[in-house]
Amino acid sequence: MSIDRNYHREGYDYWNNTVCCSKEAGGEPLSAEYFARMEEYKYSQEPEIQAFAQFSRYHGKKVLEAGVGAGTDFLQWIRCGAEAYGVDLTEAAVEQTTRRLKLYGLAPAELRQADCEALPYPDDIFDLAYSWGVIHHTPDTEKALAELVRVVRPGGEIKIMVYNRHSLVSFYRWWQMAFKKGRPWMTLSEVLAEHMENKGTRAFTAGEVETMFSRHPVKIKRIEKFLTCYDRKVPMSGLWSRITGANNIGWFMGIRAVKIK
Ligand SMILES: C[S@@+](CC[C@H](N)C(=O)[O-])C[C@H]1O[C@@H](n2cnc3c(N)ncnc32)[C@H](O)[C@@H]1O
Numbered sequence: 001m002s003i004d005r006n007y008h009r010e011g012y013d014y015w016n017n018t019v020c021c022s023k024e025a026g027g028e029p030l031s032a033e034y035f036a037r038m039e040e041y042k043y044s045q046e047p048e049i050q051a052f053a054q055f056s057r058y059h060g061k062k063v064l065e066a067g068v069g070a071g072t073d074f075l076q077w078i079r080c081g082a083e084a085y086g087v088d089l090t091e092a093a094v095e096q097t098t099r100r101l102k103l104y105g106l107a108p109a110e111l112r113q114a115d116c117e118a119l120p121y122p123d124d125i126f127d128l129a130y131s132w133g134v135i136h137h138t139p140d141t142e143k144a145l146a147e148l149v150r151v152v153r154p155g156g157e158i159k160i161m162v163y164n165r166h167s168l169v170s171f172y173r174w175w176q177m178a179f180k181k182g183r184p185w186m187t188l189s190e191v192l193a194e195h196m197e198n199k200g201t202r203a204f205t206a207g208e209v210e211t212m213f214s215r216h217p218v219k220i221k222r223i224e225k226f227l228t229c230y231d232r233k234v235p236m237s238g239l240w241s242r243i244t245g246a247n248n249i250g251w252f253m254g255i256r257a258v259k260i261k
């Protein structure tokens with residue numbers, strides 16, 4: 001199945017040129033050292049991933065990761081013995097991840113370029129669909145969610161991270177890009193769509209997530225917000241987080257759900 005480049009032009013161009021964490025890794029691109037540094041960097045900046053994903057619980061399970069990026073999490077599924085399927089919108093992500101797995105002599109069940117809004121898999125086949133920081137970048141987030149739910153078997157799990165709109169990162173972005181530039185009428189959503197990674201990036205409130213999930217055959221187990229390294233970079237973040245209750249204003253929102261039988 002080919003990618004509709006026109007539909008995805010904002011996300012495709014941006015992510016094909018910016019594979020997640022590749023700039024921060026440093027070192028000779030695509031070398032063993034580069035990937036080792038990338039892994040260290042990713043989990044030092046986003047340690048919440050380990051507790052959220054619980055990689056080793058999925059030994060022997062059939063896992064789909066949508067939006068693998070440079071493959072840091074995808075690598076963990078395979079190391080932990082999952083039957084791991086991965087997709088990403090861009091060639092660059094699939095190439096980097098393929099190269100990375102080869103370096104370690106690891107083989108996925110499948111890794112391919114595909115759109116998470118039109119997954120190339122039949123209904124009800126995965127034990128887990130996992131997607132960290134991806135479906136808020138695609139034009140139709142709800143369609144992507146519907147697809148992730150569709151391919152999971154009844155009783156299987158869905159674990160997704162999306163951006164939290166009512167977060168320090170959002171408010172600070174609004175301060176910088178709307179208020180300080182004399183455009184205070186801009187909404188948080190407008191600012192994020194214009195000035196956060198690819199054009200059209202979205203962020204949600206927990207209520208919006210609940211409404212979106214309620215339209216699909218899933219039961220939410222838990223919604224949690226994580227105060228991230230990105231929030232901590234905001235001036236006076238310590239003060240704001242004490243006033244508002246630290247995690248409530250975290251940039252990442254993790255959702256764990258189970259597909260209803
Ligand atoms: C912020 S990166 C996250 C990558 C990885 N999950 C991680 O945490 O390092 C977003 C990724 O989502 C991918 N992506 C965006 N839209 C997509 C879509 N419609 N289908 C599949 N992947 C998509 C991008 O190509 C990019 O690799």
